[in-house]
Amino acid sequence: MRLRLPRCLVDASRMDLPPADSDGLVGVQLTLDGSRVASINADPGQPPGSGLALTALVEPHAHLDKTFSHAAFPNPEGTMAAALAANLREFEVRSAEQVRERSERALQQAWCYGVRAIRSHIDSGGGAASEASWEVLLEQQRRWADRITLQLVALVPLRFWLNPEAESLARRVAAAGGLLGGVLGPPFGHAVEDARALRALLQHAARLGCGVDLHVDEGDSEAGAGVALIAREVRAMRPGIPLTCSHASSMALLAPGRIARLADQMAAAGLQVVALPRTNLWLLGRRHGHTPWLRAQAPIRPLQAAGIEVAVGGDNVQDPWYPGGDYDPIELLRLCFTTSHLDPWQRQGLAPFTSAAARVMGLPWDGVLRPGCPADLVVLEASSWGEVLARPPRRRVMRQGVWIDTAWKNGPAVPLPS
Ligand SMILES: [Zn+2]
Numbered sequence: 001m002r003l004r005l006p007r008c009l010v011d012a013s014r015m016d017l018p019p020a021d022s023d024g025l026v027g028v029q030l031t032l033d034g035s036r037v038a039s040i041n042a043d044p045g046q047p048p049g050s051g052l053a054l055t056a057l058v059e060p061h062a063h064l065d066k067t068f069s070h071a072a073f074p075n076p077e078g079t080m081a082a083a084l085a086a087n088l089r090e091f092e093v094r095s096a097e098q099v100r101e102r103s104e105r106a107l108q109q110a111w112c113y114g115v116r117a118i119r120s121h122i123d124s125g126g127g128a129a130s131e132a133s134w135e136v137l138l139e140q141q142r143r144w145a146d147r148i149t150l151q152l153v154a155l156v157p158l159r160f161w162l163n164p165e166a167e168s169l170a171r172r173v174a175a176a177g178g179l180l181g182g183v184l185g186p187p188f189g190h191a192v193e194d195a196r197a198l199r200a201l202l203q204h205a206a207r208l209g210c211g212v213d214l215h216v217d218e219g220d221s222e223a224g225a226g227v228a229l230i231a232r233e234v235r236a237m238r239p240g241i242p243l244t245c246s247h248a249s250s251m252a253l254l255a256p257g258r259i260a261r262l263a264d265q266m267a268a269a270g271l272q273v274v275a276l277p278r279t280n281l282w283l284l285g286r287r288h289g290h291t292p293w294l295r296a297q298a299p300i301r302p303l304q305a306a307g308i309e310v311a312v313g314g315d316n317v318q319d320p321w322y323p324g325g326d327y328d329p330i331e332l333l334r335l336c337f338t339t340s341h342l343d344p345w346q347r348q349g350l351a352p353f354t355s356a357a358a359r360v361m362g363l364p365w366d367g368v369l370r371p372g373c374p375a376d377l378v379v380l381e382a383s384s385w386g387e388v389l390a391r392p393p394r395r396r397v398m399r400q401g402v403w404i405d406t407a408w409k410n411g412p413a414v415p416l417p418s
Contacts, residue, residue: 035400056116056376058357061313086320096132114378174208186219206239224251263306311357375401
């Protein structure tokens, strides 16, 4: 199979490959052995216009329990407060059947786009909807195991971890192989209480050996206060578990020197970051009657410069927190080229959607092609990054050495008016 791939997605130790072109691509010939890549050889003489390929994609931050609820629970104001209010109304009536339908549609779409792994947060604050969501999504995790790796995170207010019922939730999540999560400001609670709740969470995670993924600093005020607290507590406590800061948006509003110092502290604590620019740029920085000038999103480049692994996720898809989205990381890449200056021809521009996302999720394969790795590819109908950015490219998806049927199973198409 002759392909042009980003050089950063082919084994860095391969000195025999030609230099990458101006799009960061190299021509290679892949041979497969069943579901695996058998060999990778230099193939510099590919005709212009041959397809641009990536390895299978990763979605490091989703909400499969509430996805596709926007039509019934819209958020026309586009504010955080209205999103939360609609989310809570929806949560009160959420059923197992709804979670099954929503998650099935999400997984099916992601599969067709070439996604191999998803990390989803689940509203877990208690009640029938939490129980139903965990039951259904664990069932989906089993059903989809050979197609999409599904990681599940218990999403609760941070203070929940001080409650007596925290122990039972933590044990159940750990037994199911999940991660512990939470929401840490803004608005922040009492600083001492927040620190106590965070320590309680870290103690549960350390004792049970499960990872942590927190929604932190999803706001445009009190810049970086949440990630600063996490870095401080983790450095003091050394829980020895992977900890992801999702959002980390408000720290972008600090002065460059303070961002760099805070990033160094986060790196020293071993934190990872999932940036979620699409949801942030829609919900945050709203000032009545103005076009936004406060652009609160994780400062991806300074975080990378400090040595922190940074992934980009889609976050909310068609729910009160974001009315669009579709589980397509290529669309997210196209968006973030503009919103976050992630140039896909640069290693650090592409990594948040590929290898860094795989490492943040702790997947067994980082998405870099080496002999013996899975034959999992997404081949775009585009010969350059310019073409990918110009229009949504059609694609072919190979999983375990087989081209998959990428037609959605979404029911009948809506007929056009005559
Ligand atoms: Zn989220």
